[in-house]
Amino acid sequence: MKYHLDTIPVWDAYGANGECPLCLLEDQSEKSNISSFLGGSVMEPDVRIEVNKKGFCPRHNELLYNAQNRLGLALITHTHLLVTIKEMQQKADRLERDLRKPDKASVSLLGKIFGQQTTQKEAIHEFSDWMKQHRDHCIICDRIHDALNQYAYTILHLWEHNPEFRKTMTDSKGFCFSHLPLVLDMAAEHLSSKKQGDFLGDLLPLQSRNMERLEQELKWFTRKFDYRNQDKSWGNSRDALPRILQKLSGKRME
Numbered sequence: 001m002k003y004h005l006d007t008i009p010v011w012d013a014y015g016a017n018g019e020c021p022l023c024l025l026e027d028q029s030e031k032s033n034i035s036s037f038l039g040g041s042v043m044e045p046d047v048r049i050e051v052n053k054k055g056f057c058p059r060h061n062e063l064l065y066n067a068q069n070r071l072g073l074a075l076i077t078h079t080h081l082l083v084t085i086k087e088m089q090q091k092a093d094r095l096e097r098d099l100r101k102p103d104k105a106s107v108s109l110l111g112k113i114f115g116q117q118t119t120q121k122e123a124i125h126e127f128s129d130w131m132k133q134h135r136d137h138c139i140i141c142d143r144i145h146d147a148l149n150q151y152a153y154t155i156l157h158l159w160e161h162n163p164e165f166r167k168t169m170t171d172s173k174g175f176c177f178s179h180l181p182l183v184l185d186m187a188a189e190h191l192s193s194k195k196q197g198d199f200l201g202d203l204l205p206l207q208s209r210n211m212e213r214l215e216q217e218l219k220w221f222t223r224k225f226d227y228r229n230q231d232k233s234w235g236n237s238r239d240a241l242p243r244i245l246q247k248l249s250g251k252r253m254e
């Protein structure tokens with residue numbers, strides 16, 4: 001995949017100085033996708049075809065529903081439903097055909113050896129797997145995934161070519177457990193082996209330092225519940241719980 005650079009949103013996300021700049025960029029990408037799918041862009045024919053085929057995952061159906069454009073959502077869901085019904089009918093016909101075939105016990109020895117026969121059990125699993133995949137396919141998830149890859153690539157590029165950014169990154173709070181792997185995988189693919197070492201040399205101490213900071217903040221958060229600490233300052237601990245949960249899960253708590 002070819003990535004382009006998108007530096008301004010990356011600088012802005014680092015400017016916010018949160019627990020993970022990519023969590024912030026993921027939130028922004030999700031919000032702009034939700035409003036765009038309920039706005040005009042979904043009427044473009046190529047977008048419409050993709051929505052009809054993929055639909056939305058449970059999370060994004062819920063966010064779209066809560067965005068209160070019920071007619072817009074009903075229209076795109078209706079055309080997606082027409083495609084879904086057709087595809088499900090084909091899968092159901094195939095399942096019925098497979099169920100009518102003789103079961104494994106009566107399949108010829110040759111058929112068993114060459115694995116030509118789909119057993120009833122396999123046929124049922126195949127149908128239920130199709131349903132699960134269909135439920136989880138999501139054009140918004142795909143778009144967010146692409147956007148995050150672009151941003152991770154931009155972070156690497158800026159780290160490599162812009163000393164000011166390198167310092168900003170080294171002074172930042174690192175990444176969460178969802179987005180650090182994305183950045184590491186991108187580094188493994190796109191940096192030379194010498195630069196991979198330099199990058200990890202910047203990143204890993206930063207990551208450990210910030211996990212330890214969060215541990216201290218969370219510890220003080222729990223101690224503040226002790227009446228003897230009631231009058232002591234919260235320090236940075238007041239919102240330590242949502243921040244550590246974000247660090248561990250990659251989801252900002254609202």
Ligand SMILES: [Zn+2]
Binds near residue numbers: 021175176178179
């Ligand atoms: Zn994150």
Ligand SMILES: [Zn+2]
Binds near residue numbers: 056057059137140
């Ligand atoms: Zn989704």
